[in-house]
Amino acid sequence: xxxxxxxxxxxxxxxxxxxxxxxxxxxxxxxxxxxxxxxxxxxxxxxxxxxxxxxxxxxxxxxxxxxxxxxxxxxxxxxxxxxxxxxxxxxxxxxxxxxxxxxxxxxxxxxxxxxxxxxxxxxxxxxxxxxxxxx
Amino acid sequence: xxxxxxxxxxxxxxxxxxxxxxxxxxxxxxxxxxxxxxxxxxxxxxxxxxxxxxxxxxxxxxxxxxxxxxxxxxxxxxxxxxxxxxxxxxxxxxxxxxxxxxxxxxxxxxxxxxxxxxxxxxxxxxxxxxxxxxxxxxxxxxxxxxxxxxxxxxxxxxxxxxxxxxxxxxxxxxxxxxxxxxxxxxxxxxxxxxxxxxxxxxxxxxxxxxxxxxxxxxxxxxxxxxxxxxxxxxxxxxxxxxxxxxxxxxxxxxxxxxxxxxxxxxxxxxxxxxxxxxxxxxxxxxxxxxxx
Numbered sequence: 001x002x003x004x005x006x007x008x009x010x011x012x013x014x015x016x017x018x019x020x021x022x023x024x025x026x027x028x029x030x031x032x033x034x035x036x037x038x039x040x041x042x043x044x045x046x047x048x049x050x051x052x053x054x055x056x057x058x059x060x061x062x063x064x065x066x067x068x069x070x071x072x073x074x075x076x077x078x079x080x081x082x083x084x085x086x087x088x089x090x091x092x093x094x095x096x097x098x099x100x101x102x103x104x105x106x107x108x109x110x111x112x113x114x115x116x117x118x119x120x121x122x123x124x125x126x127x128x129x130x131x132x133x134x135x
Numbered sequence: 136x137x138x139x140x141x142x143x144x145x146x147x148x149x150x151x152x153x154x155x156x157x158x159x160x161x162x163x164x165x166x167x168x169x170x171x172x173x174x175x176x177x178x179x180x181x182x183x184x185x186x187x188x189x190x191x192x193x194x195x196x197x198x199x200x201x202x203x204x205x206x207x208x209x210x211x212x213x214x215x216x217x218x219x220x221x222x223x224x225x226x227x228x229x230x231x232x233x234x235x236x237x238x239x240x241x242x243x244x245x246x247x248x249x250x251x252x253x254x255x256x257x258x259x260x261x262x263x264x265x266x267x268x269x270x271x272x273x274x275x276x277x278x279x280x281x282x283x284x285x286x287x288x289x290x291x292x293x294x295x296x297x298x299x300x301x302x303x304x305x306x307x308x309x310x311x312x313x314x315x316x317x318x319x320x321x322x323x324x325x326x327x328x329x330x331x332x333x334x335x336x337x338x339x340x341x342x343x344x345x346x347x348x349x350x351x352x353x354x355x356x357x358x359x360x361x362x363x364x365x366x367x368x369x370x371x372x373x374x375x376x377x378x379x380x381x382x383x384x385x386x387x388x389x390x391x392x393x394x395x396x397x398x399x400x401x402x403x404x405x406x407x408x409x410x411x412x413x414x415x416x417x418x419x420x421x422x423x424x425x426x427x
Contacts, residue, residue: 023185040327044340072340075183076328077293081302088294094183108336120373121335124145124215124366128179129332131190 009059018056022095028085029053035079035089045069049079049089056092070096071107071133101135108133137167138260139206141197143216144176150213150365152409156398157212157257163401164265164273168210171200179215180332181222188233194223195237199248208253210260212394214364218290221254221297256291257394258307258363259299267314275402277316278426283396284320284357285309286348288367289328302326308361308393315400320357324348329370341370342377349378349388358420361393368392373414389417399426 019026029050036048046068047055055064064070070093079089097107108129118126146154161168174197182190197220201209211217227234228250238247261270285308292298292305300307305326309319327348330341349371352360362368372390379385395408395417405427410418421427 021184021186040344041330041340043343072333072337074328074331074333075180076289076331078289078328080294088183091183098184098187113335117335122145122149122365122369124143124150124179124213125332125334125369127144127176128215128366129335131178131180132332133336 003058003060005058009061010057012059012061014061015056015059017099018092018095021098022088022091024087024089024092026053026057026087026092028087029057030085032084034082034084038078038082039073040076040078041072041074044072049073049093052093052096053087053089056096064096065100069093075132097132101133104135106134110134136165136264137169138208138210138255139201139204140168140170140210141174141177141201141216141220142170143174143211143213144179145365146212149412150368150392152412153212153365153368153392153394155407155409156392156394156403159403159407160394160397160401161257163398164270166260169204169206171197171204171209173200177216177219177223179219181219188236189240191223191226191233192237192240194220195227195234195248196241196244198224198252198254199241199244199246201252202246202248207251208255210255210257212257212363214256214288214291215366217254217256217299218297224250224252224254225297256299256363258291258311261311262307267310270311270314274315274400276400276426278396278400278424279316281317281396281424281426282320282356282358283312283317284322284352284355284360285312285325285393286329286352286360286362286367286371287326288362288364289326289331291363292326308363311393311397312361315397317396317400320352320355322352322355322357324351329367331366331370334366334370334374338374338377339381341374342381345371345374345378346382346385349375350385353386353388357388359389359391359396359417361391361396363393375415387415389413389415389420391417 330344
């Protein structure tokens with residue numbers, strides 16, 4: 001895969017926006033990989049939590065916003081607990097979801113859920129799913 | 136002892152077994168529970184963005200209700216409610232400006248919230264306000280030889296500073312299990328996420344996770360797994376239907392709220408356990424052991 005790196009991207013407003021909404025200092029990450037080692041969801045992720053942080057440092061916005069991984073993360077906070085640099089990775093991933101959701105780009109289309117799907121799961125599942133995956 | 140109680144959405148429906156068994160247990164332990172006369176959904180998940188104050192209004196409004204009851208403490212049972220209420224509370228305590236904004240937004244309320252209500256989980260009440268030795272003295276039916284794996288999931292123990300026990304190796308549930316005469320089974324997946332709300336649109340992931348978590352507990356000899364969250368309960372119990380479809384070698388295992396075992400040990404009848412709400416039926420095991 002070709003990765004196009006440039007000063008322009010690193011200094012892009014996107015990096016600043018991610019840091020501001022998440023409240024995290026992306027540059028603190030030194031790629032130890034503990035977040036990905038502890039993450040229970042890596043099996044389903046196309047890019048891993050430590051790679052998400054690296055791509056965010058480099059301002060590779062499209063690669064991040066097109067990834068499936070940001071919708072696989074379930075904010076279980078294992079990565080945050082283990083980061084030796086005190087970065088809240090789950091907050092960064094939430095921010096990436098929010099950048100899309102705030103443009104009304106939903107991950108879950110409520111109207112497409114079947115009656116059976118909606119009636120089988122408890123209220124707590126529906127509320128949390130819609131909070132995380134819909135605008 | 137008297138305490139204000141916030142049930143949250145699911146405790147009144149699919150987790151009625153959690154609520155009924157808790158109310159019975161606390162009555163046996165001499166704790167008077169006063170449910171908030173008005174409460175709203177806490178939002179279930181704490182917003183992780185710095186600029187999303189609006190989503191903290193719902194939890195803060197519930198804390199205000201406790202204050203209206205002249206109560207300095209609000210007890211929750213559900214791990215997600217506990218986490219959301221407690222994190223929102225800590226957030227406004229740390230940041231008076233955001234508290235002021237939320238108070239101004241809630242201009243239909245008679246009083247302001249001042250960050251002065253403490254959010255407590257039932258497990259903290261049992262461990263800190265009472266203690267497990269005292270609990271042990273109230274046990275009328277020790278659950279001897281029942282091997283119990285305690286599943287914490289995420290939000291009861293994470294993040295650090297919010298969780299009610301050590302984030303990596305919590306023991307409060309095991310200590311509770313010991314106090315009621317059962318045998319705790321330690322297992323490595325006890326704080327690994329059940330995949331939570333992915334259960335709505337990606338149940339397949341939940342089936343994988345349930346298989347991993349439950350077979351680990353089974354391999355270490357657990358008869359049952361106890362939980363403290365209605366979403367964990369749904370994923371580990373009801374999603375066993377999808378788990379066995381995907382992994383035919385999987386064997387069902389009953390999932391109980393820790394309060395259901397507590398109620399049994401404190402002398403409850405089957406009525407308070409609401410075993411009709413379970414998918415993997417706990418009745419054969421509990422009756423075979425002579426507990427019901």
